[in-house]
Amino acid sequence: MDLQSFLCWRVAPLFLLMPCGLRCLTVHVLNEEPVHVIPGSSLVLSAQIEQGPLEEVSMITWERVPETGRAPERVTLATCPGRSLQCAGTRPNVHVNTKQQETTLQINGYSRADGGVYAVTVTDNAGTKTTAHCIVREYEAVHHVSLSINVSHSSLVCGEAWGTDPKFSWLYERAAITQTVGQVSRDGTTLVLSMNPICGHFTCLVSNKLGYSSATYSAGPCETEGRGTPAAVVCLVVLLLLFGALLAFLLWRRHRRNNRRERLHNHLDDAI
Template sequence: MALQRFLCWRIAPLLLLMPCGFQCMSVRVLNEEPVHVIPGSSLVLQAQIEHGPLEEVSMVTWERESETGITPGKVTLATCAGKCAGTRPNGRVSLEQQGATLKIDGYSGADSGVYAVTVTDQAGAKTTAHCIVREYEAVHHVSVSINVSHSSLVCGEAWGTDPHFSWLHERVAITKAVGSVSKDGTTLFVSSSPICGHFTCMVSNKRGYSAATFTAAPCETEGKGTTVAVVCLVILLLFGGVLAFLLWRRHRYSNRGERLHEHLDDNI
């Protein structure tokens, strides 16, 4: 027992003299990466700073650099020291919650890149966390292609952020009789064979939507319906013409009989 106490008293000071001991300061960005921001709105990044009772935050620094690492290199956005009142170097950037929250108003494409938050303790030790920020892109270049061997239609979109896919057949939502849609919405498995009619894929996100239509041969039901309508129209026109002719003829003979009767009365 005495030996254990002796070892504890000897080891404890050594742990305290270590650079981090068992209580190193840590920082991480809470936002889910990558962060997509709509132009004109506000970018808000939140960091969580953890430290033990022996550490103190002396400075918090937020920086940004290109995602590709090309010039102009790192740009210091805001630095917070002491009580962390924060700085606003260009009127758009502010710090809150003792530097743990960075806010940039009026986001634009130039604000995209890799953001770094660096926390410095009282001994000058630094720890850094990173987060990728990108512009929220609108939907672009929607297209529909057919996979004949699998009786399916595939919808593609160029580079929109968080695209959502939906399908229409003849401007009506897809039913089980028409087919089924994959979980990600990009593929429509058509039940009928051969594929016929008009299929429209609509892709949307927070910035709008775009659509593309695949046109196959007319469905048989559509052809029959059109033929029946045309035949009915022709029959109605013929019937109407015959009826009009009979009425005209009856009216004509009726007038002729009246004139003949009047002529006989005059002769008498």
């Protein structure tokens, strides 16, 4: 056995015992899951591939399976074989781009059927496969907003059925909440009331990218301080108007009587 063969037999086992950072290939999806997509828009998933100096990517595969179900059917969306990693989608609206140790899947015209668990599998030159997963769901509009009162804690609680990324806001008598009315919790779902007694109309508004919905809680009518003042002012105005009308009537009668006396006096003078 010559020296070169001897070194090959001695060095080869050392490569197998090298740390994973030198010979292992990993992949992970960059999107935060679950990914919510509005129907009709584009789904874009990106994955980063990390490989050691001794590794070479020979195949990238994008697949999808239903999120639930006993026997999920795996659907191949795109494959990128060979050193050039030229990707081919299985449908016209599926596109894959691979460059600089990153692969991106794009599905145009997303529909509800496109939801599920997406898997990107990277195969190295030794046939070892590494897979990363990402859950994709449809972006849902807000539905069925409800509003209830917790009397013992002097608070109002707002709930929403299944909307994606709901944002909560509050109104009191169609105006923004002030400190005299209460304080909204960090997640926006609870309004802790500081007013006493609780009265008026409270509205919880829930919104997201697809629209909004609201619910209103109506407490008893509020008693305004000095409530009798407006009524007293009205009565005073009415009395002043009546007094003015009476005074005008008396002046008119007096003026009319004086005119009659003058006409009678002139008539007597003419007769003499």
